[in-house]
Amino acid sequence: MTDQLVGDPAAGRRTNILDHLDHRTPGHSLPGALYTDPEVFETEIDLLWRRRWLFVGTVAEVPEPGDYLTFDVAGSSVLVIRDDDEQVRAFHNVCRHRGSRLVAPGNGSVGNLVCGYHSWTYATDGSLRYAPQLSPDIDRACLGLRxxxxxxxxxxxxxxxxxxxxxxxxxxxxxxRDYLTPHRLDRAKVAAQVDLVEEGNWKLVLENNRECYHCEGGHPELTCTFFPTWGLSEDQVPDRLRADHDRYLFAEADLMRRCDELGIPHRLVEDLVERPFGFRIQREPLDGVGESFSIDGSRLVGRLLGDLADPQLGRCTFHTQPNAWIHLLADHVVTFSVTPLSPDRTLVRTTWLVHEEAVEGVDYDVEALTAVWRATNEQDATFVRNTQLGVADPAYVPGPYNEAERHVDYFVRWYDAQIRSEV
Known part of the structure; x- marks a missing residue:
């Protein structure tokens, strides 16, 4: 075994991560090394991030031919571009000549993709159009972007x-698809986008998102509209939150009635543990007026998305393993993507979308639109940073999950199953 590991470092890293998983107590948080060990991190990048479907953005971010965005993950840079035939495509952001990056990180728009090094030029469909002094014996059709x-x-x-x-x-x-279609993201535009680097392991970022056990005291802005009893069963609701929960049940029944009348799907669909593309989607009520993520729950955008006419449609919540959660409301959509940077640093990108014809300063105010989730993200970043410090402490012993943290347990079980399926 020693000779094998010396000759194959990746095999040694996989043995390492399996050893930690084998010592995990079911129903408890992960051993500390799974949040801190650089070898574990490299194995996750290889086995999960280079092999699973990852959320990278929305069609609203590339609305016109030549518009592009980049997504950097696992050492790779992905270029997503709308081609001249209106098709959205993805390519490796690597010139086929000597490997130079074609575009810098971020968003932009081009007529053609021109490498800044030697001017090799690619069409928006990835085909090679121009390569100075390239031998006529070389088949240019084989040199399109990968x-x-x-x-x-x-x-x-x-x-x-x-x-x-x-x-x-x-x-x-x-x-x-039917849950998302009413919001017509193809007729939306980006109102704001904020990148936040959290000082914690990517799994801690996902685990923090997968429960609202911490919401009552941790997110005062969010819980103006995000019911604090979310995730609790009837027998777990404490007396101090009974009035909140009764209000939630009333709002839920009213929302289901509205959705049924409009033919909008709302029921829970959840498959978070066994399948490679683990996901959960459901339409759920908002507190207050029930329209948007504002302090009183009233709408934040005057122009509703798509052809929606009723602003009181709560939130369609959608999350996917391993890197996204999304809230779709009648007046706007908020998307969140997670990208691991190192064992203890994670990029969280938040994007707010509104109707393509909504006018800033008339139909919406960017500061008001983004206020709740900017505050919530900063609060979550503090929770993640403190947890990262704790799991790196020699005193850390994995603790048990409770019922309100069942989605955290689902995520950890998915992580365990996906790692084992690839080893």
Whole structure:
């Protein structure tokens, strides 16, 4: 075994991560090394981030031919671009000549993709158009940009770095699309986008998102509209929150009635543990007026998305393993993507979308639109940073999850199953 590990460092790293998983107590948080060990991190990048479907953005971020965005993950830079035929495509952001990056990180718009090094030029469909002094004996058709697998579901864009991506997203898409379609992301635009680097492991970022056990005292802005009893069963609701929970049940019944009348799907669809593309989607009520993420729950954008006429549609909440959660409301959409940077640093990108014809300063105010989630993200960053410090402490012993943290347990079980499936 020693000779094998010396000759194959990756095998040694995989043995290492399996050893930690084998010592995990079911129903408890992960051993500290799974949040801190650089070898574990490298193994996760190889086994998960280079092989699973990852949320990278929305069609609203590339609305016109030549518009592009980049998504950097696992050492790779992915270029997502709308081509001249209106098709959204993805390519490796690597010139086929000597490997230079074609575009800098971020968003932009081009007529053609021109490498700044030697002026090799590619069409928006990835084909090579111009290469100075290239020998006529070389087949230019073989020198197009290398494609990256891309799937668009209801306006959400997912990519996979795998040479042969699994088909699980395609199977899930039919269950998901009808929930997203009423919001017409193809007729939306970006109102704001904020990148926040959290000082914690990517799994801690996801775990923090997967429960609202901390919301009552941790997110005063969010819980103006996000019911504090979310995730609790009837027998777990404390007396001090009974009035909040009764209000939630009333709002839920009213929302279900509205959705049924409008033909908008709302029921829970959840498959978070066993499948590679683990996901959960459901339409849920908001507190207060029930329209948007504002202090009183009233709408933040005057122009509703798509052809929606009723602003009181709560929030359609959608999250996917391993890197996204999304809230779709009648007046706007908020998307969140997670990208691991190092064992203890994670990029969280938040994007706010509004109707393409909504006018800033008339139909919405950017500061008001983004206020609740900017505050919530900063609060979550503090929770994640403090937890990262704790799991790195020799005194850390994994603790038990309670019922309100069942989605955290689902995520950890998914993580365990996906790692084992790839080793």
């Amino acid at each position: 494609p990256v697998a891309l799937r668009e579901v209801g306006g959400l864009i997912y990519c996979s770095l795998a040479a042969t991506p699994d088909g699980d997203l395609d199977l899930a898409a039919d269950q998901i």
